[in-house]
Amino acid sequence: xxxxxxxxxxxxxxxxxxxxxxxxxxxxxxxxxxxxxxxxxxxxxxxxxxxxxxxxxxxxxxxxxxxxxxxxxxxxxxxxxxxxxxxxxxxxxxxxxxxxxxxxxxxxxxxxxxxxxxxxxxxxxxxxxxxxxxxxxxxxxxxxxxxxxxxxxxxxxxxxxxxxxxxxxxxxxxxxxxxxxxxxxxxxxxxxxxxxxxxxxxxxxxxxxxx
Amino acid sequence: xxxxxxxxxxxxxxxxxxxxxxxxxxxxxxxxxxxxxxxxxxxxxxxxxxxxxxxxxxxxxxxxxxxxxxxxxxxxxxxxxxxxxxxxxxxxxxxxxxxxxxxxxxxxxxxxxxxxxxxxxxxxxxxxxxxxxxxxxxxxxxxxxxxxxxxxxxxxxxxxxxxxxxxxxxxxxxxxxxxxxxxxxxxxxxxxxxxxxxxxxxxxxxxxxxx
DNA sequence: GTCTATACCTGGATAGAC
DNA sequence: GTCTATCCAGGTATAGAC
Numbered sequence: 505x506x507x508x509x510x511x512x513x514x515x516x517x518x519x520x521x522x523x524x525x526x527x528x529x530x531x532x533x534x535x536x537x538x539x540x541x542x543x544x545x546x547x548x549x550x551x552x553x554x555x556x557x558x559x560x561x562x563x564x565x566x567x568x569x570x571x572x573x574x575x576x577x578x579x580x581x582x583x584x585x586x587x588x589x590x591x592x593x594x595x596x597x598x599x600x601x602x603x604x605x606x607x608x609x610x611x612x613x614x615x616x617x618x619x620x621x622x623x624x625x626x627x628x629x630x631x632x633x634x635x636x637x638x639x640x641x642x643x644x645x646x647x648x649x650x651x652x653x654x655x656x657x658x659x660x661x662x663x664x665x666x667x668x669x670x671x672x673x674x675x676x677x678x679x680x681x682x683x684x685x686x687x688x689x690x691x692x693x694x695x696x697x698x699x700x701x702x703x704x705x706x707x708x709x710x711x712x713x714x715x
Numbered sequence: 716x717x718x719x720x721x722x723x724x725x726x727x728x729x730x731x732x733x734x735x736x737x738x739x740x741x742x743x744x745x746x747x748x749x750x751x752x753x754x755x756x757x758x759x760x761x762x763x764x765x766x767x768x769x770x771x772x773x774x775x776x777x778x779x780x781x782x783x784x785x786x787x788x789x790x791x792x793x794x795x796x797x798x799x800x801x802x803x804x805x806x807x808x809x810x811x812x813x814x815x816x817x818x819x820x821x822x823x824x825x826x827x828x829x830x831x832x833x834x835x836x837x838x839x840x841x842x843x844x845x846x847x848x849x850x851x852x853x854x855x856x857x858x859x860x861x862x863x864x865x866x867x868x869x870x871x872x873x874x875x876x877x878x879x880x881x882x883x884x885x886x887x888x889x890x891x892x893x894x895x896x897x898x899x900x901x902x903x904x905x906x907x908x909x910x911x912x913x914x915x916x917x918x919x920x921x922x923x924x925x926x
Numbered sequence: 927g928t929c930t931a932t933a934c935c936t937g938g939a940t941a942g943a944c
Numbered sequence: 945g946t947c948t949a950t951c952c953a954g955g956t957a958t959a960g961a962c
Contacts, residue, residue, distance in 0.1 A: 527927080543844065545756035548955060563930050564957070620794040624845070631838065634904045635753065644904060650909075679894060679920075681912065686897040693845045693855060697863075701886040702893065709890075709920030738945080759937060772940080773946050781938065929962075937954080944947075 510536075510580055528566045530556050532577055536608055540621035543629055544574055578643065584627075585647050587654030593661055601667035602711055605658075609684060609703040616688050623688035652681045659710065669713035676710040721747075721791055739777045741767050743788055751832035755785055755839055789840055789854065796837075796858050798865030804872055812878035813922055816869075820895060820914040827899050834899035863892045870921065880924035887921040 510532040534555045538547045549570055553560040567573040590612045596604055616623060633640035655677035662668030683706045687699045721743040726738060745766045749758045753786035760781055764771045778784040803824045807815055844851035873879035894917045898910045 530808060542754070543842065545754070549957090552957085558927090559929055560956090561930085561958080565927055570956070627838075627842065630904055631754065631842075631902075634835070640906065645906070648901075648904070648906070672912070672916060675909065675916040678908050678913050679916045682894055682897040682901065686893040686900070689841075689897075690859075690893065690899070693841055693859070694852065695856070695859065697889050698886065701883070702889045705886040705890045706881060707924075708922075709923065710916075712920065712923050712925075714919075714923075760939090761937080769945090770947060771938085775939070776945055817960085927953100927962105929960100931959085933956105935955080935957105936951075938952095940951080941949085942947100943949100944945100 525566075527556070527558065527562075531563060531573070532580065535577055536581075536625065539574070539577070539628060540624040544632070574632075575639075576585060577625075581625065581629075582647055585650075585698055587650050591654060591658060592655065593654075593658050596658065596661060596667075597666070598665040598667045600660055601662050601665065602707060606704055606707050609707065610700050612684060613687055613699050613703060616691055620692070624693045627689070627692065648681070648685070651685070652678055655680045659689055668711055671714060680706055680710060738767070738769065738773075738775075742777055742784070743776060743791065746784060746788060747792075747836065748832055749817045750785070750788070751835040752838060755843070761772075785843075788836075789851065792833075792836065792840075793854055793858055796861075798861050801867060802865060804865075804869050807869065807872060807876070807878075809876040812873050812876065813918060816922075817915055817918050820918065821911050823895065824898055824910050824914060827902055831903070834903045838900070838903070859892070859896070862896070863889055868893045879922055881923055891917055891921060 510529045517561065531552060535547070535552050538551055541547075542551075549563050550560050553563055556563075563573070565588055567576065591605075591608045630644055633642075633644040656674055659668050659673045659677050663670040663673065683703065687702070690697060691699070721740045730828075742763060746758070746763050749762055749766065752758075753762075760774050761771050764774055767774075774783050774784070778787065802819045840851055841855055844853075844855040867885055868913060870888050872886045874881040874884065894914065898913070902910070
């Protein structure tokens with residue numbers, strides 16, 4: 505569960521005492537869920553205020569505008585997505601490579617199953633980014649690029665170990681990126697595919713040598 | 716270009732003469748572009764009316780509501796997406812299997828490159844479908860399911876021909892579906908990947924046998 | 927920090943003339 | 945078939961009291 509991811513951000517230290525701004529965090533928390541459920545446009549500040557248990561104008565004390573709220577939320581979310589959190593390259597050896605790549609992917613799939621809001625809100629930001637809002641486009645690029653280059657690094661590492669055939673590493677890395685990324689989307693729209701099987705297929709395919 | 720895809724729908728025959736309802740078609744045409752560019756919510760009927768060159772209430776003569784307009788548009792678009800239009804199974808032989816699968820996918824990628832609006836608006840409908848609007852969810856499922864089962868049929872056919880190893884056909888078909896589907900998304904957000912290479916990698920991987 | 931009240935705008939949709 | 949005029953709901957955001 506990602507239920508408490510916003511608490512860290514809003515804590516500050518006064519005279520050595522950690523003070524947590526509860527309302528600020530709660531707004532982000534509720535907004536996260538409502539934005540994911542209904543989208544940015546169809547989620548009004550009234551809805552957020554209502555669920556937080558405050559009045560609409562009270563939100564404006566914490567955030568100067570709805571756009572800024574959306575913006576701050578993205579910064580928090582983007583921190584959560586990191587290739588190295590799911591795949592730690594240094595733990596991969598020649599012997600465990602296939603099994604570990606499979607297991608790490610499956611764990612990521614399971615994480616996505618646990619939090620249905622995550623791919624939804626990510627998609628909202630993706631759309632925003634793609635509609636000439638360079639601010640989000642850039643950051644979104646960075647996130648996905650992190651996975652693409654992460655897989656490339658991992659496969660290069662695997663090639664050095666002799667666990668991965670040293671051919672077309674970039675294309676293979678990008679294929680893995682597209683598969684793991686789309687699993688979230690397909691879950692979102694409710695497809696009951698066997699995602700672990702699909703991931704296994706993808707993993708095997710990059711480890712098989714040209715035939 | 717898909718510039719004329721709405722003309723067929725709105726033509727009717729009177730006394731043997733084909734009459735085309737120009738405004739009706741023009742509204743769909745403009746709406747298609749604006750919805751893709753700005754999303755359903757941020758595209759108002761005023762914007763559409765302005766670009767069509769009529770007043771806002773005039774739209775209501777042709778469509779009872781904005782929702783119905785969105786609805787009708789989907790019916791038109793859904794007709795365009797069909798696995799068999801991109802991959803015609805009967806033309807696949809043992810000898811041409813790999814080359815043809817590669818070529819058909821590349822043609823589809825090229826089509827997507829030509830019409831940037833298509834993946835955008837498709838994404839809009841996907842979101843709609845995933846937000847408890849069972850109407851769209853069902854139809855969207857049908858579209859994607861068509862590709863999944865299409866690839867499965869194609870690979871089964873390939874296995875009979877001896878061009879594809881007869882293992883894990885379903886997982887392989889689903890992997891191809893997810894790769895080809897996500898290429899549109901990645902193009903949408905502006906990634907300059909070498910999609911033909913990625914597709915080639917996916918194709919090769921399903922044709923390689925275990926080991 | 928949070929409230930009530932309110933300003934201001936823009937959305938979808940309708941009435942009725944032409 | 946298309947218009948002008950209008951309605952009303954709901955949005956973001958602000959003023960000012962507490």
